[in-house]
Structures are given as structure tokens and as C-alpha cells.
Amino acid sequence: MLKPGSTIGILGGGQLGRMLAHAAQQLGFDICIFTDEDDSPAARVSAQTFVADYRDAQALAAFAKRVDVVTTEFENVPAETAQALIDAGALVRPSSQALAIAQDRFDEKSFFNAQGIATPRFAAIASQADLDTAIADMGAPAILKTRRLGYDGRGQIRIKTKADAQGAYAQLGAPGILEAFCPFEREVSIIAARGEDGAVAFYDLCENEHAGGILSRTVLPADVKDDVAARGRDAVKKVLDAFDYVGVLTIEFFVMPNGALVANEMAPRVHNSGHWTIEGALTSQFEQHIRAVAGWPLGPTTRVAGIEMLNLIGDDADTWPTLAADPEARLHLYGKRDARTGRKMGHVTKLKLR
Ligand SMILES: Nc1ncnc2c1ncn2[C@@H]1O[C@H](COP(=O)(O)OP(=O)(O)O)[C@@H](O)[C@H]1O
Ligand SMILES: [Mg+2]
Numbered sequence: 528m529l530k531p532g533s534t535i536g537i538l539g540g541g542q543l544g545r546m547l548a549h550a551a552q553q554l555g556f557d558i559c560i561f562t563d564e565d566d567s568p569a570a571r572v573s574a575q576t577f578v579a580d581y582r583d584a585q586a587l588a589a590f591a592k593r594v595d596v597v598t599t600e601f602e603n604v605p606a607e608t609a610q611a612l613i614d615a616g617a618l619v620r621p622s623s624q625a626l627a628i629a630q631d632r633f634d635e636k637s638f639f640n641a642q643g644i645a646t647p648r649f650a651a652i653a654s655q656a657d658l659d660t661a662i663a664d665m666g667a668p669a670i671l672k673t674r675r676l677g678y679d680g681r682g683q684i685r686i687k688t689k690a691d692a693q694g695a696y697a698q699l700g701a702p703g704i705l706e707a708f709c710p711f712e713r714e715v716s717i718i719a720a721r722g723e724d725g726a727v728a729f730y731d732l733c734e735n736e737h738a739g740g741i742l743s744r745t746v747l748p749a750d751v752k753d754d755v756a757a758r759g760r761d762a763v764k765k766v767l768d769a770f771d772y773v774g775v776l777t778i779e780f781f782v783m784p785n786g787a788l789v790a791n792e793m794a795p796r797v798h799n800s801g802h803w804t805i806e807g808a809l810t811s812q813f814e815q816h817i818r819a820v821a822g823w824p825l826g827p828t829t830r831v832a833g834i835e836m837l838n839l840i841g842d843d844a845d846t847w848p849t850l851a852a853d854p855e856a857r858l859h860l861y862g863k864r865d866a867r868t869g870r871k872m873g874h875v876t877k878l879k880l881r
Contacts, residue, residue: 529821529823532557534556535556535558535559535596535821536560536591536597537559538562539561539562539599539601540564540567540568541861543600543797544558544567544601545569545861545862546797546805547598548560548569550813550814554821556817558572559573559575560576560577561581561590562577564578565578568861568863571862577590582605588615590617591611591612592615596619596820596821597617597620598796599626600796601796603675606626606627610623620774620819621772622772625795626795629793629795630676632649632673632792633704636649636790639766642765642766642769643765644762644766645788647706647791648706649704652702653702653703655697658695658696661705662689662692662705667708668708669707670685670686671686671703671706672684672704673699673701675702679871682699685708710783710784711781711783712783714780714781715734715749715759716732716735716780717759717760717763718730718733718800719760719767719776720774720775720816720818721768721773722824726825728826728828731747731830732747732748732751732756732759733745733749733803734751735800742800744836746836748830752786755782759778762778762788762790773820774820775797775812776794777796777800777801778792779800797816800836805859807830809826809828809831810825831881832878832879833881834878835877835879836874836876837875838871839873839874840869840871841866841867841872850875855877857875858873859874
């Protein structure tokens, strides 16, 4: 177990790092951020920050020396970054293998299938010819996504009819994956943690609504049957064990009208659909992740209320005076300097106490 006073290094300086820092601070740890951006949300609440390129070997070596464990709040950290840190003697949690697979949508879905976890049909797309073949085979509607670096619905092209596939590969501009469109009934996520000792703790299933590919609202309890939730937990446990995972991991699923669960993607980190755990669970996902990577026992995940979490995206955050005056709204703002369209600026959690 890392002693209080130890330093936890975080790759990435966004709001997830900021909320991890808040939780780490409660347990007496210092946070050191590594990010390629100046003035990041996490840097402003952390003991120290390295601002450098993720491939800057010298800066990474210095960071590795400064911290007792390294984790990440941002899954698109280059694979070489994790390797450079390991080479410099750092303990990296979760493992670089989990990070690498979660970074590539094709590898990720192949990995799910190898674990016996269903996904939408998919095919790797490296040319317009590949896309034409896949569309002829799979039909429309379908979604063309970049294999790497997509988030919040970016790097995706919806192919509603076969004609939409024309020229779509050039428009995507990067190696891709074509996925059959999944006519789901609802979207859910399962957030879980695995400790150093292999213990696993699950949060209640979250029901998620997206707008324009970005999470807009999370509600609990989710409107799904117990056996659906149990199957989802089994899938998450398989993934955690396969990676000998240490930390919080999230899997997003589609729930089909017949109750089947189809895995969409995983995030090897804390997740936006788990922000409600700050007020709504006995241990927040942020504290849980810090506990896991520090080798501490996991905390209880019990949910204490009905939940509605609303993301504040772009100029939604301008409503902060109203939200600040609303006794039902627990307001979180991430300290981002400009409210660009589609940017997550904060969130609000509303609790319905039982
Ligand atoms: N195969 C699919 N079928 C139906 N909807 C999808 C599919 N893939 C993605 N979506 C929709 O787009 C959203 C964002 O896609 P996702 O793959 O989760 O990318 P991101 O990494 O941007 O979150 C999903 O939450 C879902 O609403
Ligand atoms: Mg997603």
C-alpha cells in the first residue's frame, strides 16, 4: 500500500484528472500531472505538473522519478509513453496492455469477441475498396469510425444508405472500422474497479443518453432487468481479469429489445457516466481508482439515492448562476477557460434521496 504523502502521477490534465486529484487529496496523496497542454483543469489543483510532449523521453524519465505510481485519465496516451515510463522504472496502472487495446476500436472489439462478449458486426477499413466490400456485406445503416483517437462522437461518419459510403473513406482520413448500426433500446455503462489483490467492485448500472455522440444525461437506477445487469457484470469481470487490471474500468453497452447486451467500447479509466458517484455512492469512482492504483482496499460502491446527472456542454455552463441557486443541483465546473461547442465544461448531479 502506498503511504499517504506518496505522489500519484496522472497522464492527462482534463476534468477526469482534476476530479482524481480532488479524491487523492482527501486520502493524503499528492498528484503530479503530465500533460502536453498549458493551464489544464487538473494542473490547477495538483501539487506539480510536467508540461511536455507525450513522446518527450527526458520529461517522461523525470516524471517517472518524481512519482510512486502512474495512472491515466486519458486513453489516447501514445503506447510509447507508457513503455518509456516502464523503462524508466515506473509502476503503470492499469497495464499498458489494457491501454493499448482500448485505444484501437478494431483491437478492442476483437478482444471483446475473443472473451465471448458480443459486439456489433465490424470490419477493419483501410481503403475505400474495403469500405465498399464491407457495406456490400453488412448493408446500411452503419457507422464508420476512426480506429484511433475518436471521442465524444468525433471521428465518426454515419452511413444511413449505401450511397453515403461513396467517398466516406477519404472524408474519414484515417484507418477505420465499419460497424453495423445497432438498433438498441437503451444505452448503459458499467463502472467497476479491480484492486491489486484481484478484488472486484461494481457500481450500479448507469443508463446513458447521448446527443450528437456526446453523453448528455445519466440516470440511475437503469431501467433494465436484474439478469441483464448480471450478464453485464460478468462481461466486465472477464475483461478485468483478462488484463489482471488494477484501477477503474468502464464498459459501454447497447441493450437490445430482447435484453441482449452488445458491447460498444471500454474506457480503461474513470468515466463521465460515473460522475454521480461523487455524491451518490459511498466511494466515488475517483477515490476508488486512487485506492486501487495505490494498492489500497477498494471502498464500498453502495448507491445512496436515485440519480440524474446532466453534462454541461459548451455554453450550457453559462447557466451556472441558476444552477448555483438550485438546491437540488450539485454543481461541478471544470475550470476550462473557453466554452467551445461540444466541450464538456461541467456537470450537475441531482439526488433523489430514498
Ligand atoms: N454501432 C453503433 N450502433 C448504434 N449507435 C452507435 C454505434 N456506435 C456508436 N453509436 C452511438 O454513438 C455514440 C458514441 O459512439 P462511441 O463508439 O461510444 O464513441 P465515443 O468514443 O465518441 O464515445 C454511442 O454512445 C452511441 O449512441
Ligand atoms: Mg462512447
